[in-house]
Amino acid sequence: MLIDFILLFLFAGVPYYVFFEKTKILGKEKIFLLSAFLVICGMIVSSMFPQERCTLVIVVAFLASWFSLYKAKQTTNLYKLSYYVLFFNAPMLIMFETKESILYGISLLVTLFGIYLMGKYYERSYGSANYRSVSGITLVTPYAGLFLTLYLTTLALYPPFPNSLLFFNAILSTDTNSLWYLSVAVIFFGNFLIAMRVMAKTVFGKPNDNVHYIDLAPKERWLHLAIFALLLVLSAAGLKELLS
Amino acid sequence: MSLLEKLNAVKDTVPHYWPIGAFIHHNPLKGFEHLNFKEGLIKAQNTFGGKVYMDPDYYIALYHKGKVKPEHLEKNLLRPLEEAKLENYASSAKTFMLEISPQWNSLRSYEDLKINDIDEELHTYLEEKSIYLHKEAWIESLTEHMTLYEIHDALFGTSEKELIEKDVIEYIARFLDEAQTTLSMADRDLGMFNTFKLYEDIDHEGDSESYVEKVLEEFKVPKKDIEKYFLTHILKLHGWAGFIKYRSEDKEYYPQQVHPSSLMDYMAVRLHFGLKYMQEGEINDFDKLHAYIKNNTPYTILKLLQSKGKLTGTYNDAMEEHQDYQEILDAYVKDEINLDSLQIQLAKKSLPSLDMTLIEFANFAELLKKEEGFLWLKSLEDSYISEHVDAFTSPHTYEEKPLSSTIFCLDVRSETIRRKVEESGPYETYGAGGFLGIPINFVEFDKAHALALAPAVIKPKNIVFEIPVEVHEEYNSKKGITKTYKKVLTDLKNNPYTPYIMVEAIGWMFGIKLFGKTFFPEKTEKLFNKMKPKKPKTTYTLDKLTIQEIEKYIRRLHTNIINEVLTTQSDTVLNKDELFILWEHLIFNKDLCIKISPDIINKLKHAYHITGMDYTLQKEKLGQVGFTIDEQVMYVENLLNMIGMVKDFSKFVIISGHGSVSDNNPFESALDCGACGGSISLPNSRALCMIANKEEVREKLKEKGIDIPADVRFIPAIHTTTTDEITFHDTELLNQEELELFSKMELDFKKASFEAREERALDLPNTNEQKDLFIKTMDWSEPRPEWGLAGNMGVFAGPRDSCRHIPFKNRLFMHSYDSTIDNENSDLLTRIFDGPLVVGEWINLEHYFSTVDNKIYGAGSKVYHNVVSKIGVYNGNYSDLKIGLPTQSVLLEGEAYHEPVRLLTYMEAPLDTVAKAVENSIAKEFILNEWIRPIIIDKAAKKVYSYEFGEFIVIKELA
Known part of the structure; x- marks a missing residue:
């Protein structure tokens, strides 16, 4: 039981970001790094204690997940978005079988790290990771548009990107119950809706005449290419898992 | 001033939009032609937004390619500098235009702000000049051309605009439909507003104007702002507004005659949906809006800035975190002025030898930025003009007698x-x-x-019929087959049940066309051409009909109808004389000495319109046949x-x-x-x-x-x-x-x-x-x-010998004209001005504006177009009616293919002849307001004139 509650915390099942946001002890950027780190710790702990999680923990994570979904809908900041999405997916990380949970978690973290890096790029180019005024990037900054599209498509659980394959693989190998159905449905559509909402306001739309657009620097492109390669590897792993 | 007068006062801001089936090129800024070109463009930019000149980069590339000649740029640059008493800085001004201006926006960078100190004096100067200190004026400028629901959306994050515009488009597209749909809207003959009352179940006794008045009162639009509010609404979907304006002003437009509409009706539709969606809104009238603004000024400004995409990420973050809005606004204003200052400072650094204070330089840069679009455009035009004039005036004669x-x-x-x-x-x-x-009004064969x-x-007054001069049985038979095939197909398609079976049963047949046209277009075209009926040899009815002929034709038409009705509906067979007696009774009210049922008589009169009135109408119509x-x-x-x-x-x-x-x-x-x-x-x-x-x-x-x-x-x-x-x-x-x-x-x-x-x-x-x-x-x-008319840049009116030797690569309209046979009123040249020049100007400016800002004045990409109501195209499944030209007509791979310049109008004629023609022409307004570039090649006076800034100036002396 104690392990379950530790995992609830580590797997972002409790929206502790509210504390950091209120107190401003940590900036948005750091909150993501911290939560990502804790999720990795959670994966380690979970692999050490592979057992079925108690329903109460899942219910708490699920309720917190709704809250994060609401927060994700409210924000236009890519840093915030990356940790809200992580918290939103917490019930899955807790509920899935250990191996599947770890695989899905890694894939999710890689995707969100890509989004986090896009936030960095936004901050460098436009003064903040907030994308609200920076629409239509595909037309004016094609590299940034391409990578953001890739990350958001992955996040939206589109096959053949790894999140979808690993998510699908995980739900196939988990025992079902009412809570399972509810959580899977909410998180599946939630991921899709969040990603589409961001996509509509960033990669699509017409460019803002008030903004001076700057594309990804060559170094950044290489970094994003590496993340993309990693996603490809995870896709292959996901496919392999699915077929086995 | 009545509401109608107020609406009429602003309606010309949008141009006519003609149905796409008879695409008419037009100047999208026709409503601004009463102003000088330069002023008109400034006003249009304030109204529509967007661009009216190409970006500096575009012109600079042409400058480096040698298309814009340095001497013309320098000469044109001098004029505004002289007016501002800055002529000594001509060289720096040129450097500014060529080197600094293209990077102008990138000089406003937050990164640079961190590493540069801002000059305090400059900062204070720019702050005093800015609108930021005058909150009311600032809000007014931010809300200009915004409807109440748009302001509401901006302030409260709602999406009423989407819903309202969608409903408006859905209704007007269905009402204005010209047989695209098979399920037409009912009762359209009542007119746009009366049909709308049924559509939306509106309980209102009066006409659209009284309804508009009522809604405006509910919105509490101040009386002085009504005109402006009408304009705001017109601009929301200005393609649709332009089409409704066109059809309401063309009384001979058949769909308008049967389904009347007006801009006031359109306004009623718009305002009704506005009212419907805003009823539950937090702010649903202007009084409430003003009160809200008064109590939440910083927040309102920030939200308006945010909705216009003017707030950068940092402020958006602060807004998201609900920080103190006054503080956010102050920081924004400070940053904006800092960025403006930085821009000036960095630009000034690029001109180290320039002897000016930062404040003087700020004014200098402001002047150049304001003028550069026009300066580049005129320099490009002048460069072409000098090249063309040299070519037109080089001697060439052609003696050979042509066959x-x-x-x-x-x-x-x-x-x-x-x-x-x-x-x-x-x-x-x-x-x-x-x-x-x-x-001519031409009625094609069949x-x-x-x-x-x-x-x-021009509304043609003469009708010309195309009639066959040979037997055309094969045509008739093939046509009959095609017609039957189409009818069967349409019936099957429109039946609620048959499509289920039809797709499986005959759907594959369409595949032949689909794959054929895609992969073997030539062969498929040949195959389908063989199946098409071949039109017989024809001639035209060019001579006027005599009164006897007209009467004979009408009588024949009427008696045929009467005979058809009698035989099919009452089993009565009349001989020729009896039919004539019945016809005379119906048309001239003569006594009827044969027995016909009163029902049939009534039917002939009312259902088939065999009446004296129809006789007169037909007579009038047939009187228009031929010349x-x-x-x-x-x-x-x-x-x-x-x-x-x-x-x-x-x-x-x-x-x-x-x-x-x-x-x-x-x-x-x-x-x-x-x-x-x-x-x-x-x-x-x-x-x-x-x-x-x-x-x-x-x-x-x-x-x-x-x-x-x-x-x-x-x-x-x-x-x-x-x-x-x-x-x-x-x-x-x-x-x-x-x-x-x-x-x-x-x-x-x-x-x-x-x-x-x-x-x-x-x-x-x-x-x-x-x-x-x-x-x-x-x-x-x-x-x-x-490429169509893309690339068009000018018109030449003069003898062919003057231009025959010049390859213009399809860029000039070449009108033959011999001024020596023109009369003293310059009637011939006036005719050229009234027809070809007017059309030329419309074509030229449509291409100009579709190129400089395709989003606003053009039609966007053809890829997203869908035909709507058979009157035009729109994007996806609802949007504004697309005016102007598609990107594929003026751009190539995102870059301008069409070179936007005003119509360079060369006239080889004496100056007096041209002056008289201008005076007499309907094109006078746009000629004198310089929406074209008139150049007169006066070979008799051995001078070439250009009309610029309100006067004729000599640009070349001929030897």
């Missing part, structure tokens, strides 16, 4: 083919104003409706005089219309003859040739001093602009000897077409060989079957 003279219907696309025809043998060419000066073949501003002999003579005389062809006629005078061929192209009529109402101009040329070949007409022309020898033949032709082929018609009138000569000429013309295609193919993308040009005419996925 044929071909009069081309005016179009830039005839320039290459004319050159090639002249090079191919003893042939000369002329250019004559589109529609060849003969406006068609029921008349096409107005004349510019949109009187004087009219016929006048049209030929006008044409020949206008182009200066009054003596030494060639053996063959070819009058060539033009048309384009393409597939799956809603914009096809934009490629046809603009002066013929967006149709092909072959009927005009055939009509003129038939008239000119008449002995009677030639005799009368001789009396007027135009002696056309009896052996001269006028032959009509059509120039297909997509393939540069010239096809001749009505050659049966040639005898054997003439035919031999003509055949040789035909071969030369084919050679000319071949060479014209060779030249043109070089400029078209994905065209490697001549065959590709033909495939483009039948390829249904081809968004650019030809």
Whole structure:
């Protein structure tokens, strides 16, 4: 039981970001790094204690997940978005079988790290990771548009990107119950809706005449290419898992 | 001032939008032509937003390519500098335009702000000058052209605009539908607003104006702002507004006659949906809005800035975190002024030798940024003008007696083919104003409706029917089969049950066309052409009918209907005399001495309109058929005089219309003859040739001093602009000897077409060989079957000898004109101004604005277009009606293919002649306001003038 509650915390099942946001002890950027780190710790702990999680923990994570979904809908900041999405997916990380949970978690973290890096790029180019005024990037900054599209498509659980394959693989190998159905449905559509909402306001739309657009620097492109390669590897792993 | 007057005062801000089936090129800023070009563009920019000139980068590239000559840029730059007493800084101004201006926006960078100190004096100066200190004015400027629901959306993050505009479009598209749908809206004959009352179940007794008044009161729109609010609403969907404006002003537009609409009706529809969606809104009238603004000024400004995309990420973050809005606003203002200061400081650093304070430099830069668009444009135009004038005034004479003279219907696309025809043998060419000066309502063979073949501003008064002159049984039989096939297919499609089976049963048949057209367009085209009925040989009804003939035709029409009704509906058979008696009774109320049921009489009168009134109407209509002999003579005389062809006629005078061929192209009529109402101009040329070949007409022309020898033949032709082929018609009138000569000429013309295609193919993308040009005419996925009028830049009115030697690559309209035969009122030149020049200006400015800002003045990409209501195209499944030209018509791979310049209008004539023509012309306003660039080549005075800044200035002295 104690392990379950530790995992609830580590797997972002409790929206502790509210504390950091209120107190401003940590900036948005750091909150993501911290939560990502804790999720990795959670994966380690979970692999050490592979057992079925108690329903109460899942219910708490699920309720917190709704809250994060609401927060994700409210924000236009890519840093915030990356940790809200992580918290939103917490019930899955807790509920899935250990191996599947770890695989899905890694894939999710890689995707969100890509989004986090896009936030960095936004901050460098436009003064903040907030994308609200920076629409239509595909037309004016094609590299940034391409990578953001890739990350958001992955996040939206589109096959053949790894999140979808690993998510699908995980739900196939988990025992079902009412809570399972509810959580899977909410998180599946939630991921899709969040990603589409961001996509509509960033990669699509017409460019803002008030903004001076700057594309990804060559170094950044290489970094994003590496993340993309990693996603490809995870896709292959996901496919392999699915077929086995 | 009534509401209608207020609406009328602002409606001309949007131009007419003609239905796409008869695409009319037009100046999208027609409503600003009462202003000088430069001022008009500033005002239009304030109204529509967007750009009115190309970006500096574009002009700088042309400067480096040598298209913009440095001397012209320097000369033009001097004018505003002199006015501001800054002429000593000309060299720095040029450096600013060439080097600093392209980077202007990138000098406002947050990164640089961190590492640069801001000059306090400059900061204070810019702060005092800015609008930020005047909150009310700032809010007013931010809310300009915003409706109440848009402001609401901006303040509260709602999406009412989406819902309202969608509903408005859905209703008006259904109401204005011209038979695209099979399920038409009911009761449209009641008019747009009355139908709308039924549609939305509105309980309102009065007309649309009283309803608008009521809603405006509910919105509490201040009386002084009503005009402005109307404009705001018109601008929301200005394509639709332009179309409704057009149809409400064209009383002869048939759909308007049967389904009337007005801009006031449209306004009522818009306001109704606004009211409907805003009722539950937090702010649903202007009083509440003003109170809200008063209590939440910083928040309102920030939200408005945010909705316009003017808040950068940092402020958006702060807004998201609900920090103190006054603090956020103060920080924003401070940053904005810091960025403005930084921009000035960094720009000044790039001009180290410039002896100016930062404040002086700020004003200097402001002046140059304000003027640069116009300066670049004028310099580009001036560079072309000097090049063209040199070419026009270099001596060239052509003595050889030509075998044929071909009069081309005016179009830039005839320039290459004319050159090639002249090079191919003893042939000369002329250019004559589109529609060849003969406006006709043309009823094509086997068609029921008349096409107005004349510019949109002219309403033709004469009807010409195309009638067969040979037996056409094969045509009838093939036509019958096609008609039956189409009817069966439509019935099956529209039936609620049959589509379920139909798709499986016959769906594959459509696959033949689908795959054939995609993968084997040529073969498929041939196959389908074989199945098409071939039109028989035809002639035109050019002579007026006599009163007896008219009466005979009406009687025949009426008695046929009566007979049909009697035999099918009452089993009564009457002989010819009895039918006549019944007809006389119905038309002239004469006594009826035969027994017919009163029901049938009533039916004939009311359902079939066999009445005295219809008799008069038919008489009037048939009275419009054909031309009187004087009219016929006048049209030929006008044409020949206008182009200066009054003596030494060639053996063959070819009058060539033009048309384009393409597939799956809603914009096809934009490629046809603009002066013929967006149709092909072959009927005009055939009509003129038939008239000119008449002995009677030639005799009368001789009396007027135009002696056309009896052996001269006028032959009509059509120039297909997509393939540069010239096809001749009505050659049966040639005898054997003439035919031999003509055949040789035909071969030369084919050679000319071949060479014209060779030249043109070089400029078209994905065209490697001549065959590709033909495939483009039948390829249904081809968004650019030809470049059309893209690239147009000017018009030349003068003798052909002055321009025959210059290859203009389809960029100039070449109108033949001989000022020596013009009269003292300059009637000929005035006619050129009134027709071709007006159309030329519309074409030119439509291309100009579609290129400089395709989002606002153009139609966007064809890829997203869907035809709506058969009147135009819109994006996806609802959007504004797309005005202007699609990107594929003016851009190539995202870059401008069309070079936007004003119409360079060269006139080879004495200055006085031109001045009189301008004075008498309907084009006076836009000529004097410089929406075109008039250049007068006065060879008698040995001077070339340009009309600039309200005066004629000499730009070249001739030797």
